[in-house]
Amino acid sequence: MHYNTRVNKIIEEQYMSYKVLNTISTKNLSGKEIVKYKSSLLVVVVDKTFTKNELISNMDESTKGSFKRSIRHFLNSKASSVNLQNVNGLQAKDVLLVKSPDQEDTFVWLDCFKAIPKMANSLEKRDLSVIFAASLPKGKDLNWVLEITARQIESNAYIFGSSKNKTVKKPSLKSASVIVNSLSPKDFTLARKAVKRGFAVGEAMNAAKFLGDLPANHCTPRIIERKVKGLKKLFPKLKIKTFGEKDLASLKMGSFLSVGRGSDEPSRMMTIEYTGGKSSEKPIVLVGKGITFDTGGISLKPSPAMDEMKWDMCGAASVFGTMIALARLNAKVNVVGVMACAENMPSAHATKPGDVVTSMSGQTIEILNTDAEGRLVLCDALTYVKRFKPAHVIDIATLTGAVVVALGNFASGLMANDQKLADKLLDCGEITGDRAWQLPLWNEYKACTKTNFADLANIGGAGAGTVTAACFLSKFTDDYSWAHIDIAGTAWMKGAEKGGTGRPVPLLCQHILGAVK
Ligand code: BES
Ligand code: MN
Ligand code: ZN
Numbered sequence: 083m084h085y086n087t088r089v090n091k092i093i094e095e096q097y098m099s100y101k102v103l104n105t106i107s108t109k110n111l112s113g114k115e116i117v118k119y120k121s122s123l124l125v126v127v128v129d130k131t132f133t134k135n136e137l138i139s140n141m142d143e144s145t146k147g148s149f150k151r152s153i154r155h156f157l158n159s160k161a162s163s164v165n166l167q168n169v170n171g172l173q174a175k176d177v178l179l180v181k182s183p184d185q186e187d188t189f190v191w192l193d194c195f196k197a198i199p200k201m202a203n204s205l206e207k208r209d210l211s212v213i214f215a216a217s218l219p220k221g222k223d224l225n226w227v228l229e230i231t232a233r234q235i236e237s238n239a240y241i242f243g244s245s246k247n248k249t250v251k252k253p254s255l256k257s258a259s260v261i262v263n264s265l266s267p268k269d270f271t272l273a274r275k276a277v278k279r280g281f282a283v284g285e286a287m288n289a290a291k292f293l294g295d296l297p298a299n300h301c302t303p304r305i306i307e308r309k310v311k312g313l314k315k316l317f318p319k320l321k322i323k324t325f326g327e328k329d330l331a332s333l334k335m336g337s338f339l340s341v342g343r344g345s346d347e348p349s350r351m352m353t354i355e356y357t358g359g360k361s362s363e364k365p366i367v368l369v370g371k372g373i374t375f376d377t378g379g380i381s382l383k384p385s386p387a388m389d390e391m392k393w394d395m396c397g398a399a400s401v402f403g404t405m406i407a408l409a410r411l412n413a414k415v416n417v418v419g420v421m422a423c424a425e426n427m428p429s430a431h432a433t434k435p436g437d438v439v440t441s442m443s444g445q446t447i448e449i450l451n452t453d454a455e456g457r458l459v460l461c462d463a464l465t466y467v468k469r470f471k472p473a474h475v476i477d478i479a480t481l482t483g484a485v486v487v488a489l490g491n492f493a494s495g496l497m498a499n500d501q502k503l504a505d506k507l508l509d510c511g512e513i514t515g516d517r518a519w520q521l522p523l524w525n526e527y528k529a530c531t532k533t534n535f536a537d538l539a540n541i542g543g544a545g546a547g548t549v550t551a552a553c554f555l556s557k558f559t560d561d562y563s564w565a566h567i568d569i570a571g572t573a574w575m576k577g578a579e580k581g582g583t584g585r586p587v588p589l590l591c592q593h594i595l596g597a598v599k
Pocket of ligand 2: 376378452453454455456
């Protein structure tokens, strides 16, 4: 097969379902150029400072003063956006005016840009271009705005369609451009990097969303394994290893294996190594919970909303996505991603409440509730990753219903044995609008895993379920600096927008990549 045909075929199999736009480019235009610029939808984000913008002044001249009049009228109206059709004097077919947020809150900014690709899809546009002609939020620079613009366009153009035959509405939007105004070559280079980063993070979020949105019968541990192996063809630099049940048994992962015992689907663990930094640099290790479906096992969950447990692999999916972003960007970092995948089912073979298993660490665990399974796969993966001599380890897991009670859907729960690492991650959440909130891991909580029948029990008492789960994990992470992100409330949405969110990919990418430079 011809090389390009072969690559395209791989992309189709592995990729097409979540790679939404072909590209987001950055264009550095002068006022003279913008009036001749062709686009099927020119999006102009404005606030009252629009009069100072060179691009807008030129467009105003070319439209004989009607452009600024339209913007003034729009800014005085209640509408958050307005579509101007066939504007005389511009080459752009339609212009979409969007009000820039007048507050600093990152959440409001994300919301503003989120609407743009959705609008383009509903207007059935194939391409769009964005001009930012408003003031910057306090403490943020133009590159921040460019990055979230690109990220929000890519990640919100996503429509899940892969299990629909007839009723799927495919996204019409295929490409986007972000327009900047007469930047110096040096600033333009940075601007392009920011857009590229945003696009890659958006793509990574879509990859994570896609794995999560797939029904559990289309996304078993073995299917995920195949998708992970497929990454090698797209990104030959990645080193990929997969572990079957025999491999997990020879590693003595009795805890991990206890979770999949009730299922006909064999468990899998995958490691993805990305080495873009110096070989002397210790890697950051990411460990994701990948329960492809969580029935609760013998401690069976109630039926209502149990379908949502297909998203119980979103921790692993966020690792998958983040590794894609790093490879796509050729990032100069060393990162190892680990995906711990199993299906939690009741059956005659299933683990029973009261069963005791031996973890890879040698600690025995009394499984008092088979529905507290995430920590059972994670603890062995966390023991395994010691061999990478990590700079630090971050695990990501849809671990507890309790974190939804505590924080709802806006913040992930963060716990750590290293306050510096926790502060850094909280900061990255703030910068990206993918926020986390810290809960304590004090010693007085740690007695909660005591039992008469093993070294540890997998559940504690009634209160502080999220902290209890993290305390359990902390018994396996003494050898390194570690943070735990509980994404049970943030990884997917219910209701009209039911679907994966791709969180906390933005937080993780920000942490690993740092500022655009
Ligand atoms: N995957 C669930 C956590 C979950 C529940 C996420 C609801 C999102 C919504 C996890 O495996 C689980 O079942 N946790 C139990 C722990 C309990 C048995 C100690 C929970 O939260 O109820
Ligand atoms: Mn469970
Ligand atoms: Zn679970």
